[in-house]
Amino acid sequence: MARGRGPMTLLILGGTGEARELAKELAARGEHVVSSLAGRVVRPKLPDGEVRVGGFGGPEGLARWLTENDVAAMIDATHPFAERIGANAAEAARETGTPLLRLARPGWTERPGDTWHWAEDLDHAARLLPALGERVFLTSGRQGLAAFAGLDALWFLIRCVDPPEVALPRRREVLLDRGPYTVDRERALMERHRVDVLVTKDSGGAMTAAKLTAARELDLPVVVVRRPPRPETASVTTVQDALTWLDAETKGSPA
Incomplete structure (x- = not known):
């Protein structure tokens, strides 16, 4: 992250282990991180930082939330099969000009004997x-x-x-x-x-x-x-790569 400025608001569309790990790293850096959970699991494992539960009201609602909360960047770290929120995130990011990153663990690979x-x-x-x-x-x-x-x-x-x-x-x-x-x-x-x-x-x-x-x-x-297709967007497979992307995208962000 760029130093010498106040904390940014970063939105993580979460629910995965990678999302929780990323929220922990960002909260430790002093960023204002908000993790959004779909609410489908009764007792989810909660990440560090602020947590909101439930939908945004489609891409229009998400775009409005991004604007109202002055979100510096959005990370889609949802489950590989959460295709609807992925599509909504891509549309809301285009509408608002919010930088969007897809953080998704690699799929499994067939091995000898499978x-x-x-x-x-x-x-x-x-x-x-x-x-x-x-x-x-x-x-x-x-x-x-x-x-x-x-x-x-x-x-x-x-x-x-x-x-x-x-x-x-x-x-x-x-x-x-x-x-x-x-x-x-x-x-x-x-x-x-x-x-x-x-x-x-x-x-x-x-x-x-x-x-x-x-x-x-x-x-x-x-x-x-098979995993459903996702919208074309910047994507990484590790939390460390997500942090590197955020550093580059938000460098020089104003306080």
Whole structure:
């Protein structure tokens, strides 16, 4: 950050570990950092600095908030599958001239011994499942579970942080849990429930990657849902790179 001036207001569209880490670094520098959370998780892990919960009212509402709060820069550090807020952020940034950065962890990479089947979305994942197994470990989060509701011939172990409030498969068990997870624990869970296929989104990161290693060790097929496209904008994959970008973008910002 540029020195010799008062703190800037920086908006982080958050909800990820990277967003919390970035907020911590910026708060330690003395910046006025505001983290915006969607409010979909009942008891989220709160970042350092100011926190606001809930939507802005579309791109127009976000643009108005950026202007009213004199935001120097906005960082979209939301989940890779939070495509709506990503589109809203890009439109609001264009309208207001606010510098925008996308901070997104890299996706997962298939390794030797993996048997991955890529799906374009959750509906596509559901169509792939009957040919791959009968006992499904479903780790795609509670949003979109209705895509699997009609698969009555399959049994599902559904893991999510909060109780799902949508239509669910008839034959299922719901496990409420939050990462990080270990390989031993994931392997034991899959063996105990006799899982024969895993479904996940390509979220990336280490916190939930253990299930992929466990599936590889158990020689299980994995259905991986591709990330949705995001608007073209400056992007980085690490918090340190985000700090470097902010230093360059805000150099000489007035107090």
